[in-house]
Amino acid sequence: xxxxxxxxxxxxxxxxxxxxxxxxxxxxxxxxxxxxxxxxxxxxxxxxxxxxxxxxxxxxxxxxxxxxxxxxxxxxxxxxxxxxxxxxxxxxxxxxxxxxxxxxxxxxxxxxxxxxxxxxxxxxxxxxxxxxxxxxxxxxxxxxxxxxxxxxxxxxxxxxxxxxxxxxxxxxxxxxxxxxxxxxxxxxxxxxxxxxxxxxxxxxxxxxxxxxxxxxxx
Amino acid sequence: xxxxxxxxxxxxxxxxxxxxxxxxxxxxxxxxxxxxxxxxxxxxxxxxxxxxxxxxxxxxxxxxxxxxxxxxxxxxxxxxxxxxxxxxxxxxxxxxxxxxxxxxxxxxxxxxxxxxxxxxxxxxxxxxxxxxxxxxxxxxxxxxxxxxxxxxxxxxxxxxxxxxxxxxxxxxxxxxxxxxxxxxxxxxxxxxxxxxxxxxxxxxxxxxxxxxxxxxxx
Amino acid sequence: xxxxxxxxxxxxxxxxxxxxxxxxxxxxxxxxxxxxxxxxxxxxxxxxxxxxxxxxxxxxxxxxxxxxxxxxxxxxxxxxxxxxxxxxxxxxxxxxxxxxxxxxxxxxxxxxxxxxxxxxxxxxxxxxxxxxxxxxxxxxxxxxxxxxxxxxxxxxxxxxxxxxxxxxxxxxxxxxxxxxxxxxxxxxxxxxxxxxxxxxxxxxxxxxxxxxxxxxxx
Amino acid sequence: xxxxxxxxxxxxxxxxxxxxxxxxxxxxxxxxxxxxxxxxxxxxxxxxxxxxxxxxxxxxxxxxxxxxxxxxxxxxxxxxxxxxxxxxxxxxxxxxxxxxxxxxxxxxxxxxxxxxxxxxxxxxxxxxxxxxxxxxxxxxxxxxxxxxxxxxxxxxxxxxxxxxxxxxxxxxxxxxxxxxxxxxxxxxxxxxxxxxxxxxxxxxxxxxxxxxxxxxxx
Numbered sequence: 001x002x003x004x005x006x007x008x009x010x011x012x013x014x015x016x017x018x019x020x021x022x023x024x025x026x027x028x029x030x031x032x033x034x035x036x037x038x039x040x041x042x043x044x045x046x047x048x049x050x051x052x053x054x055x056x057x058x059x060x061x062x063x064x065x066x067x068x069x070x071x072x073x074x075x076x077x078x079x080x081x082x083x084x085x086x087x088x089x090x091x092x093x094x095x096x097x098x099x100x101x102x103x104x105x106x107x108x109x110x111x112x113x114x115x116x117x118x119x120x121x122x123x124x125x126x127x128x129x130x131x132x133x134x135x136x137x138x139x140x141x142x143x144x145x146x147x148x149x150x151x152x153x154x155x156x157x158x159x160x161x162x163x164x165x166x167x168x169x170x171x172x173x174x175x176x177x178x179x180x181x182x183x184x185x186x187x188x189x190x191x192x193x194x195x196x197x198x199x200x201x202x203x204x205x206x207x208x209x210x211x212x213x214x215x216x217x218x
Numbered sequence: 219x220x221x222x223x224x225x226x227x228x229x230x231x232x233x234x235x236x237x238x239x240x241x242x243x244x245x246x247x248x249x250x251x252x253x254x255x256x257x258x259x260x261x262x263x264x265x266x267x268x269x270x271x272x273x274x275x276x277x278x279x280x281x282x283x284x285x286x287x288x289x290x291x292x293x294x295x296x297x298x299x300x301x302x303x304x305x306x307x308x309x310x311x312x313x314x315x316x317x318x319x320x321x322x323x324x325x326x327x328x329x330x331x332x333x334x335x336x337x338x339x340x341x342x343x344x345x346x347x348x349x350x351x352x353x354x355x356x357x358x359x360x361x362x363x364x365x366x367x368x369x370x371x372x373x374x375x376x377x378x379x380x381x382x383x384x385x386x387x388x389x390x391x392x393x394x395x396x397x398x399x400x401x402x403x404x405x406x407x408x409x410x411x412x413x414x415x416x417x418x419x420x421x422x423x424x425x426x427x428x429x430x431x432x433x434x435x436x
Numbered sequence: 437x438x439x440x441x442x443x444x445x446x447x448x449x450x451x452x453x454x455x456x457x458x459x460x461x462x463x464x465x466x467x468x469x470x471x472x473x474x475x476x477x478x479x480x481x482x483x484x485x486x487x488x489x490x491x492x493x494x495x496x497x498x499x500x501x502x503x504x505x506x507x508x509x510x511x512x513x514x515x516x517x518x519x520x521x522x523x524x525x526x527x528x529x530x531x532x533x534x535x536x537x538x539x540x541x542x543x544x545x546x547x548x549x550x551x552x553x554x555x556x557x558x559x560x561x562x563x564x565x566x567x568x569x570x571x572x573x574x575x576x577x578x579x580x581x582x583x584x585x586x587x588x589x590x591x592x593x594x595x596x597x598x599x600x601x602x603x604x605x606x607x608x609x610x611x612x613x614x615x616x617x618x619x620x621x622x623x624x625x626x627x628x629x630x631x632x633x634x635x636x637x638x639x640x641x642x643x644x645x646x647x648x649x650x651x652x653x654x
Numbered sequence: 655x656x657x658x659x660x661x662x663x664x665x666x667x668x669x670x671x672x673x674x675x676x677x678x679x680x681x682x683x684x685x686x687x688x689x690x691x692x693x694x695x696x697x698x699x700x701x702x703x704x705x706x707x708x709x710x711x712x713x714x715x716x717x718x719x720x721x722x723x724x725x726x727x728x729x730x731x732x733x734x735x736x737x738x739x740x741x742x743x744x745x746x747x748x749x750x751x752x753x754x755x756x757x758x759x760x761x762x763x764x765x766x767x768x769x770x771x772x773x774x775x776x777x778x779x780x781x782x783x784x785x786x787x788x789x790x791x792x793x794x795x796x797x798x799x800x801x802x803x804x805x806x807x808x809x810x811x812x813x814x815x816x817x818x819x820x821x822x823x824x825x826x827x828x829x830x831x832x833x834x835x836x837x838x839x840x841x842x843x844x845x846x847x848x849x850x851x852x853x854x855x856x857x858x859x860x861x862x863x864x865x866x867x868x869x870x871x872x
Contacts (some may be wrong), residue, residue: 318563359580376448377617377621381622383603383621383624385607386604387607413629416629417629417632417633418634419634421553422636422640
């Protein structure tokens with residue numbers, strides 16, 4: 001990453017623009033899904049922004065493929081990038097990388113390690129949860145027998161899913177809605193793992209330090 | 219913290235009064251929310267206690283801001299204090315600090331490290347859960363189509379949320395009730411992390427000690 | 437524990453009888469709760485066994501109090517024993533101690549450390565879950581609007597609670613049933629912590645060993 | 655395992671065939687459960703494949719019992735193998751071993767330790783979840799008052815159970831369906847433990863390395 005190969009330079013220069021691009025994509029998608037009463041011109045503008053952002057993602061993927069010189073082996077080796085290209089709602093995760101890039105430019109990171117893990121996990125869950133709530137709302141709100149009818153219902157359902165609580169008062173009923181839901185459950189599991197793992201390792205760290213400072217008879 | 223700066227001295231002297239103040243705030247709030255048949259005079263007294271406690275929190279925040287000499291950078295640097303000032307129901311968490319202060323005065327802490335983590339996590343969850351159950355009950359009990367109708371329902375719902383079980387037989391239906399619910403879910407995640415992390419690090423500690431004491435062939 | 441004080445000798449000699457006594461208590465309670473069509477004489481015998489077991493627990497508590505020579509400080513110092521005396525359904529947990537005692541007599545424990553933690557956690561959860569399912573069934577099965585009507589429902593609900601899943605298709609509706617449910621949720625949290633903590637420390641152990649054995653470049 | 659005893663050689667040679675056999679068993683079971691409109695001949699072929707695979711498992715168990723020379727002590731010592739023989743839907747877990755065997759033949763494993771744990775946990779959960787969804791669907795889809803009516807419902811229910819979310823919109827109602835459900839909940843607990851434990855130990859690993867590389871004042 002720190003070397004001066006063409007790939008590294010490309011990634012360094014496209015990081016911030018592509019991150020902004022992801023936010024643009026998410027915003028345009030949100031306006032399209034939530035803006036029921038918008039004039040057609042505004043909807044067309046949003047659709048254009050959506051497609052333009054997607055086009056840029058495609059160009060970036062192509063350039064990185066070409067620069068890598070890996071040929072057909074590039075697709076399985078970068079399966080996460082390929083997935084994100086096909087499902088660009090997962091793109092906002094790149095914001096995490098942008099934040100890192102901005103921090104790196106200003107010098108050394110100012111956040112301690114545990115705070116960084118908590119910050120990244122929180123930001124990723126926030127963005128993924130927002131994208132998931134939008135997508136589930138789009139699939140569900142007009143389905144027959146749907147219980148998720150407003151965007152508020154969808155956000156409430158997303159929170160209860162990410163926290164692994166799962167009340168079940170509102171649930172997706174369509175096939176695509178449930179597929180997105182399974183993805184959100186996986187995020188919830190990862191979030192639980194991140195919270196628990198951070199706490200566990202922080203406790204071990206504290207206990208190790210206290211054990212050094214205090215007399216052994218404590 | 220152990221130095222003799224004005225801030226440290228202020229915090230040392232206000233710790234116990236502010237902790238009692240938080241308990242007073244929570245008690246007055248509970249009486250206001252649950253005491254439907256109280257005479258108006260008693261309700262006014264509770265409201266007065268509530269406002270007086272809030273005023274003291276404001277004074278404490280102002281004094282600490284002034285003493286810090288940080289100017290406008292104080293608010294983001296102490297965002298947790300700012301949040302607790304705006305949502306004083308989170309205040310009882312200060313009881314944790316009061317307990318620490320009382321312990322420190324009587325000499326060295328008598329609880330071992332793991333017991334302290336368990337004790338603080340339990341106390342925080344108990345106080346936050348009680349405040350959350352009160353707030354959700356206040357929002358929900360008179361809403362149309364509400365399923366949380368009595369304070370017992372609210373406590374039952376709070377417990378199932380904090381344990382990440384989430385039966386869904388009673389759930390908040392109002393916008394504000396659901397917002398408080400999301401906060402309680404986050405507490406539940408943190409509780410799960412605390413329980414798991416403590417157990418994990420305790421096991422590692424025990425195993426490391428057993429590994430030292432026993433022959434390596436065990 | 438290994439010394440020869442009167443308390444240690446008393447505990448060593450009463451461990452196995454009191455463990456069998458706990459199993460007798462649980463069995464008699466189960467027969468009383470589930471045996472709707474038993475003849476009165478059989479029910480009276482079960483009740484007598486229940487009371488006799490409880491009496492023995494009381495005698496044991498009294499003897500240990502006397503032997504400790506601690507006076508009134510004994511009750512808070514042994515709060516867990518006091519709780520178990522008041523709620524003897526938690527007694528079967530002593531079986532864990534009995535197993536340990538039996539193992540110790542036959543020589544050194546034959547189970548490795550991780551297996552022992554898993555075994556104790558599993559046995560405790562099994563016994564507590566059975567006792568909880570019995571108690572919830574007793575409270576709920578004849579309550580109005582109850583959803584837990586058969587013992588099978590109660591076992592199903594207990595499993596979904598202990599695993600923190602919480603479907604909510606059957607839930608306790610009485611005040612006492614919900615109180616027992618909160619206790620079971622706490623057991624579920626502890627179980628989750630035990631499973632996660634064991635796995636986490638086992639992984640760390642394996643990784644540390646692999647790290648030693650393999651070349652650092654792996 | 656690495657020695658040249660007859661058992662080790664038998665296991666080495668039967669690993670891949672038995673793994674393929676497990677996949678055949680699962681496929682035949684899936685076709686039988688899901689293929690409602692198949693011609694009788696095709697159903698008979700599937701049934702034959704099912705029984706043939708089961709017979710091979712029995713032969714393998716018998717040969718390993720004979721080779722071990724342990725007599726009746728073999729059954730409790732290999733209780734997991736015995737369980738898998740009785741419930742062959744748990745068999746696909748052997749695929750994990752097949753993967754290991756294939757990797758070993760090609761030389762040293764190419765996946766790092768954390769990736770291997772994640773890969774095995776993911777593969778096991780996928781196969782067990784598929785088998786569980788099939789079995790629950792078979793038990794439930796024609797039961798009176800069933801809420802799991804299609805295979806899609808069953809998969810959706812399985813995912814919400816494995817992630818410990820438990821919406822409760824569709825739940826098993828038959829005795830056997832609920833028993834399978836309890837097994838899936840245990841898998842969910844183990845999955846949660848695996849995810850959390852991996853993350854926790856990975857964090858500790860990273861923090862330990864960062865602690866070595868950076869100046870202590872960081």
